Amino acid sequence: MAEHKTPALAVDGLSAGYDGPDVLHGISLTVPKGQIVTVVGPNGHGKSTLLRTISGLTRLRQGRILAEGREIQKLRPHQVAAAGIAHVPQGDLLFPEMTVYENLLMGAYTTPVAETVEKRLDFVYGLLPRLKERHGQIASSLSGGERRMVGIGRGLMAGGDVMMIDEPSLGLAPLVIEQIYEVIGQLRAEGRTILLVEENPARVAHLSDVMHLLDDGRIVWSGAPQDLLEREELLSTYLGG
């Protein structure tokens, strides 16, 4: 179990913001290998900013980010991706005029070996058969749920050590949300390492190993998912009930 001591991803004292004051204040958390760590909290309190900062899209002002123990906070976004951190951004950010197949290929941009890409494509098509059916379709013509699946599939194509998924349920119908979380459940069963962001803790409690509650740019509570769901006062204070 020695290798489990180095977490796949660790964030230490991270502060970040856009043009104005800091949005995140001294965030620290670790994502151990093979676990799903979830950050929950109300919208507009820095969950997406956290993922964007790890990816290098938003400038970090203080703190360290470690991938497999290696400092990556100074890397540019494309270098972070190459370092094995796959980011499935909020609102999908697909390439709208490309086909599903091309979108998936873009996910494997940093992978030079064609066979590896083929193998991952087979895996993604196996996990998300709908994408195989639609592989030649232009991304902008897909339904919301299908787009989300392309986003997750594209993230998987990177074959990274860690996958960061930003609110996969956003804007989807309840039935479709269930399908998406089923897919994430399968990934959990596969032993993938995931940093998940979600507004509603009840949706992801059964998937998560550890949960962090983010409020106003600070982590206000951390622990096992079941514990959070039992803490009525936390839920009503931070998540309105």
Place this chain on the structure above:
Amino acid sequence: MSDTSSRLPVSAGRSALRGDLAIGVVFLVCAIAAPFVIESKYLIGQLIVGLFWAGIAVQWNLLFGYAGIFSLAQMAVFAVGGYGTAMLATYLGFNIWLAIFCGAVLATLFSMLVGLACLRLQGVYVALLTFAISSVVYLLIVTDTACFQMIGTTCRQFTGGASGFSRFGDFGMRQLLRGDWVRGNYGIVLAGFLLTLISSWVIIHSPMGLAFKALRDNQSYAIARGINRFHTQLLVFGISAFFTGLTGGLYAAHFQAIGPSVFSMSTLLFIMAIAVVGGTGTFWGPVLGTIVLMVADELMRDAGQFRTLGLGLLIAVFVVLLPRGIVGRLSDFLTTIRARRAAPQQGD
């Protein structure tokens, strides 16, 4: 300097007025003293040219710097003013002053037509269309070979063709002042420039100017707040064209000539350089830019053939390194100093 006034409270607006007034008085004193102090007729002639460039740049700055309309038809508008003056004086025997005024009106109409064609377009589409329109006007003039009038043995095309118009009248200073006619012309051109400058100050600080800036900075918000984009855009095309056309008329009357060379890309580039070097969207930018570039131009006269090359690179360097120009950088600098001075007082 003054361009920040709209965002500041009234007292700051007043201090901007005071600042502009102070600079204006200094400029006016220098400008009036110049013909009495300077002996060389060549230099006074260059000052007149400088006033023309500054006048065009001030109006282009109103269009681009304040209203955010990137028009490349500025020299075409100027040419319409000049050609209008020349043609009215040549063909219809208009008195030169009336011809200049009518030329400016023609330029306004022309520009509003251009504005109408650009009404629904954004950003670079406006630039391309205005660029194309002025190229077409230029091409139609230089390829005009059909004889309209025979003068002696040579034929004159209606548009003047490749050679343009000359000797259609002047300000009448030669009869009035004899050898000193250049100083007389200088006075007239200076008066025209002051009219241009003051009118643009008034526009920038009027509610209309605020509407221009609002459209430039955030179009959808401005429209949501009830600013009519079509009217505002047409208005700024028209106003800036009137004074640009007026400058064109004065140019034609001063040189007693106008030809298709005013359309040339390097002239347009010079105007853009003036605005960019001085600072687009700043009130004094075009004036300072003219001074800097005219002096640089005189110094580069020895370098002759490298002049245009240098000018081109100068523009690129300024856009990259000093995007707000000299005046913009100066005013940023002053703001930081004032903020630093103000900070301890607030602490008390």
Place this chain on the structure above:
Amino acid sequence: MDVTIAILVTGLTNGALYALATLGLSLVWGSMGMLNMAHGSMLALGGYMVFTVAVSLGLPVWAGFIGAAAAGAVFGGLLYLGVVRPLLKAGGPGFETSVMIATVGIAIGLENALLLVYGGRPLPQPFAVPGSVQLGAGVMPWLNAVIVIVAFVVMAVMGYLIAKTKMGRAIRATAQNRDAALLMGVPVERTYLQVLGLAGALAGICGVLLSSITQLSPTLGADPMLKAFIMCVVAGLGNLPGAVIAAFGLALIEAAVQFALGARWGFPVLLMLVIAILIWRPNGLFGRAQIRRM
């Protein structure tokens, strides 16, 4: 009937040239929202390079084509590193106009540099194809046929690069969603460099073809660039297939108008048409608001 043949020959030749010029402009606009006003001067650079390689150095003409493409690519790369990258870094909504002004400056600079190096008098162009073929009642010079063929080959290569290769996918991805491309690990700055290099190479080749039917002069690119702009606008900026269609369509119309009304009316009529199209569809015939297509 000979008029029809003449219109077709002129229209298709010009269409091929405009299409190449338009492609370079549209590629750059589509990927970084930049209108490259220096594109016309890069056409001239290509024309003069073939002169240097084939006449001054005495190498074969095909080497001149390579030299022109290489010179264009290098110039495009330098343009990116020296002007575009710092302006992109400064960011903000002013990029669109500031990059236009800066490239106008660069264009004037390059044209004058060519003037200083090669002198002002028109130079003969080494790339020439003699002879012509009788087509019914009309005549088609072989040169025109070669120009159209070369243009199509270049367009096919470009189409393959953009549609099928990893580099092309990265270019399109960056154009469609810059942030997402970064998250996929695409080094966006390198992609921009490639785009300006490709556009420069296209301009170089286009310049060689263009100067073979006109003459070498520093401003030889000004007129085709203006028309290429018009065609980009008609197609909707950044739409590559649309740009090619618009180039051929407008070139044929221009040729027809020139034969019917005289050479000087070709461009004015074209412009009227474009203004009418833009009033009807402000984002061009094939363009859509907000979405850049590649």
